[in-house]
Amino acid sequence: MVTTLCSVALLLVVVALLSATGDGVAALDAQAAYLSRLKQELAGPAMARWDFSSATPVDYCRFQGVVCGGSNVTGIDLTSWRLTGRLPPGICAALPALRDLLLAYNEIRGGFPAGLLNCSSLETLNLSFASVSGALPDLSPMRALRALDLSDNLFSGAFPATSIANMTSLEVINFNENPGFDVWRPPEALTRLRRLRVLILSTTSMRGGVPAWLGNMTSLTFLELSGNSLTGRIPASLGRLANLEFLELYYNDLEGAIPDELGNLTRLADVDLSENHLDGAIPDSLCALPRLRVLQLYTNFLAGPIPAVLGNSTQLEILSVYKNQLTGELPADLGRYSDFNVLEVSENQLTGPLPPYACANGKLQYILVLSNLLTGTIPAAYADCLPLLRFRVSSNHLEGDVPPGIFALPHASIVDLSYNHFTGSVPPSIAGAKNLTSLFASANRLSGMLPPEIADVWGLVKIDLSNNLIAGPIPAAMGRLVRLNQLSLQGNRLNGPIPETLADLRSLNVLNLSENALSGQIPEALCALLPNSLDFAGNNLSGPVPPAMIKEGLLESVAGNPGLCVAFRLNLSDTALPLCQKGGEKRGFAGSSWIVGVCCVVCVVAMLALARRWVTRRRELKDGEQDGTSSPGSRGGGLSSYDVTSFHKLNFDQHEIVEALIDKNIVGHGGSGTVYKIELSSGELVAVKKLWVSSSKTKQQRQKQHQHRGHGHGHGYGHGRGYGGGEEDDSRELRTEVETLGSIRHKNIVKLYCCYSGADCNLLVYEYMPNGNLWDALHGGAGGGWGGFGFLDWPTRRRVAIGVAQGLAYLHHDLLFTIVQMLAESGPPPGSRSAKDYPGQKPKPAEAK
Incomplete structure (x- = not known):
């Protein structure tokens, strides 16, 4: 009897074990089956990384992009796999432990995947840059969601503000660049999101003003409402966001003064209020913030000086305040104590010298001070600022010799010195400017000769050295600058012949050599550059005008050269240039070999x-x-x-x-x-x-x-x-x-x-x-x-x-x-x-x- 009872008990245990094992195998098979379907539905070469061909049980936890906790799939990250297709239904049933789903930078078709609404464990959902279209459903069933990133998609219809307000676990909301939503105004119910740290609602068709109640969302560290045509003033209540580190309100229609209360935000590191209608002065309190790293206030109506206290900053990297009405001098110590990276103050009314310590820590990449009233010279230290990518100081009252190193900055793509009073010359060391694409130095007092080494800057696309005092010949080596699109040398003292090698510049759209002292004949090979703009007016050129230029009606571009003549006239009434005499088109007698x-x-004839x-x-x-x-x-x-x-x-x-x-x-x-x-x-x-x-x-x-x-x-x-x-x-x-x-x-x-x-x-x-x-x-x-x-x-x-x-x-x-x-x-x-x-x-x- 006892033996019989033991046998029955043992049988029950075995049956229970077999039942449990069967359920586990079934669960494992369901996860593998869903991942296999996912591979089929989201097509792309990257999916070849998932191999289901093995006869043995597939260890999908080893698949790239799959994260497991124990034997359960807890995360899928296919970011930037460039996949195209639909998300198969039943994801939550097949992957019940799924917490993180990252499908950014793919192409998800069929609208927002409705099956995701049943994922009660899902905490992170990133469908950014996924080309998802259509209306969004009620998202509130995803109550465990902590981070929701649906930025840069094609959504339409109503913005789901009400359902989002019920998702009280949310810490990150990002709907950036979804302009297809209907016009909406943010409800105050969003203040229920007590844990919310990041709120990005830029370019979402939001209207009205910046809500004053945002000052109650004190957990915020990142607030971005840019690109929404918001109106009114910036509320002073934002000064209560003690944890705020990023404030982005650019590309709106905000007006009035910048509130001094923003100076209370001691953790604030990045401020961008650009492209609005703000006026008044830049608050000293804002510029004195100890962690301020980026200050962008460009394209407003701000007036007064740039606060000198910015020169004391140990964190400032970017100052961008161009296109305002700022006056006074730049802070003398700007960049002296920080890893200063960008100085962008163009189109103001700033006076005084350039800040001498801007590159003191060797990190400066951009100097953009165009169209001001700056005076003085270029600090010698700028020529040693090797990280510079752009150096633009045009349209000021700067003077003195240009430090040779400015022309030889190894990483700079643009050097713009135009419309100043600079002297000096273009040095042979310009050959070191290997990344230079644009050289602008027109309307200065540069002299000397063009160095042949300029042809070693093979990436040059635009050269404008017009209206200077540059003399000597045009280097024939410039014909090697095959990427050149513009060559403007007018208004100088260049002499000698026009090099035929310029005909090799087949990308050239503008060739202006007017108002110089060039002599000799116009090389007929240059007609290969037509119908682009050619201008040789006001020189000492002689001989026949190439027929192709006559046919293109370009006689005005050779005016002011008394020695030129034409072999024929398209219009008999056009007598600006004389007809060539017999033999006048013969070439080779005007060279230096003449006795x-x-x-x-x-000379005797002229003296008669x-x-x-x-x-x-x-x-x-x-x-x-x-x-x-x-x-x-x-x-x-x-x-x-x-x-x-x-x-x-x-x-x-x-x-x-x-x-x-x-x-x-x-x-x-x-x-x-x-x-x-x-x-x-x-x-x-x-x-x-x-x-x-x-x-x-x-x-x-x-x-x-x-x-x-x-x-x-x-x-x-x-x-x-x-x-x-x-x-x-x-x-x-x-x-x-x-x-x-x-x-x-x-x-x-x-x-x-x-x-x-x-x-x-x-x-x-x-x-x-x-x-x-x-x-x-x-x-x-x-x-x-x-x-x-x-x-x-x-x-x-x-x-x-x-x-x-x-x-x-x-x-x-x-x-x-x-x-x-x-x-x-x-x-x-x-x-x-x-x-x-x-x-x-x-x-x-x-x-x-």
């Missing part, structure tokens, strides 16, 4: 306009001497005071010229004066012609002699004019002719640098031409011919002839006024004793004195 004699002969006057004077002076008269300026004339008319930038003054007018510098005497060869202190040679001013008696004799000679055609310089109009008329005629010659800009016409006009004489200062006249070069003149070169061969003579023709064409057709010369000679004009009236003529030994 200098071409310049000499064209004055020769009539000078030759006439010589004859009158001879007649005057025979009659016992003498020039009043003879040797001892007053040389102490002159009026200066300059036509080029001068690197000498009248004193240097006058002191060199001594006998040993005379290279010849002509009919109208004396020619001197003068070496300046700079080493440059100039030719100075001293023209004596005649007395009234001499003028009367000269007028009489001129009447006997007829109209002066015997020498080819007259226009039928007499010289008897008195000294005033005489001076006016000379001045007119000098101004005419001074306005000529041609590479093969001798430069008239300036004219010094005195009571007794006039001094004409020319470019010195050292190789004599073309007559000697052609005929083998005395003294060893032309500079010892002997006779010219026929190919050279042909080039000379073409050069002369081009020079004459320029004088006749390419100027706004007309220069008429009656006779062109390769040597001195007929009737003159020698070539010594002309600057640069090499004197013969017998006439050297």
Whole structure:
């Protein structure tokens, strides 16, 4: 009997164990089955990490993204797996221990998963950035939920404020960027959420003002209501949120002053009240907060100074107050005691210097102080601030040399120095700016030359160095900047030819080289950049305009280049540029290989306009001497005071010229004066012609002699004019002719640098031409011919002839006024004793004195 009872008891135990084991196996199989269905419904390559192919029981607790407590699934984290599909129903029944479900950055279809409402153990739900759409159900059944993040989705319909107010376990609510909700106003019932620490309701179609009752939610550490068009004032009651660390009210329509009570929030670290209509001053109490790390108040109507107490902050990293009406100086110690990272104060009325300690701790990445009234220089320490990503100080009154290191900041993408009074130059060290994409320094006083090393900054997209004093050639190496979109160099003193390598800049949309001193021809290869903006106006360019530019109607972009011509005209009424002469499109004769004699002969042609006057004077002076008269300026004339008319930038003054007018510098005497060869202190040679001013008696004799000679055609310089109009008329005629010659800009016409006009004489200062006249070069003149070169061969003579023709064409057709010369000679004009009236003529030994 006892044996029978024991056997029955043992059987019951075995049955119970088998029953319990069966239930456990069934539970485990249900979790595996749901995860398998989840893999099928949420498709994506990342789901290959879950392997259900094994014949043995699947250990899903080892799956990536699955968290287990014991043998039960307690968490699923598939954040950023880029899955697409629906959440299978029955999740709460299959995974009864599930506490955390994180599906952010996937694409969940079918609206909010209704099955989640039955998950009584669920504490964290994150469906942010999941493209969930449609209306939200009543969420209050999820009473255990502590963190609800439904931000950045496509919800519509009513905002579930009432149901949320019943979820009293909530600590985090985030509905950021859900603009599809109907317009709503937050109910005061939300104050029942006593545990709530984070409340983010930005861009949720909330309207009205910032509720004053929010000051009662003292557990809040993070409050963000931005992007909701909220109106009214910021309630002072927010000053009661003693635990608040983040206050974000930007992108609203708030007005009035910033309440001083915010200075009571001693834990406050991040304040953003930007993009509102706030006015008044920035409270000192706010800036004195001990933990303040970020202060963003940009785009308001705030006035007054930036509180100096910010300079004492040990925590401040970001100060962004641009586009206000702030005045006064920046705090001198700003950034001195903290890891300062961003200084953004543009578009205010700030004065004074840049804060010298902004990069004292080597963390500064952004200096943005555009459009203020700042003065002084760039602190030298800024050039050593290697973390800088953007340096923008344009539109201020800053001055002094730019520290070279500013151009070489290794991590900066933008350096903007425009519209200041900076001096200095772009240094070769710019090659170290490996991340620079935009260099803006227009409207300053930068000088020097563009370094070829700028081409090593291969990532450059925009260069604007316009309206400076930069001289020298454009580096041909700039053709390597293949990413360049804008090259603006207008309004400088650049010279030399336009590099053909610029045609390699196929990304270029803007090429502006106007208002410089560039010479040579427009490279036809640049037409490959059309129809983008090209501007070469106001230079010394010559030769034919490329046909493609004519066809594009771009003649205005080459205006102000007297040496240019066109091979054809699209519009016969458009005569801004002359038609090219025969051979005018031939290239290769304008280079530096031209024999200098071409310049000499064209120089003679240019001087013919004055020769009539000078030759006439010589004859009158001879007649005057025979009659016992003498020039009043003879040797001892007053040389102490002159009026200066300059036509080029001068690197000498009248004193240097006058002191060199001594006998040993005379290279010849002509009919109208004396020619001197003068070496300046700079080493440059100039030719100075001293023209004596005649007395009234001499003028009367000269007028009489001129009447006997007829109209002066015997020498080819007259226009039928007499010289008897008195000294005033005489001076006016000379001045007119000098101004005419001074306005000529041609590479093969001798430069008239300036004219010094005195009571007794006039001094004409020319470019010195050292190789004599073309007559000697052609005929083998005395003294060893032309500079010892002997006779010219026929190919050279042909080039000379073409050069002369081009020079004459320029004088006749390419100027706004007309220069008429009656006779062109390769040597001195007929009737003159020698070539010594002309600057640069090499004197013969017998006439050297």
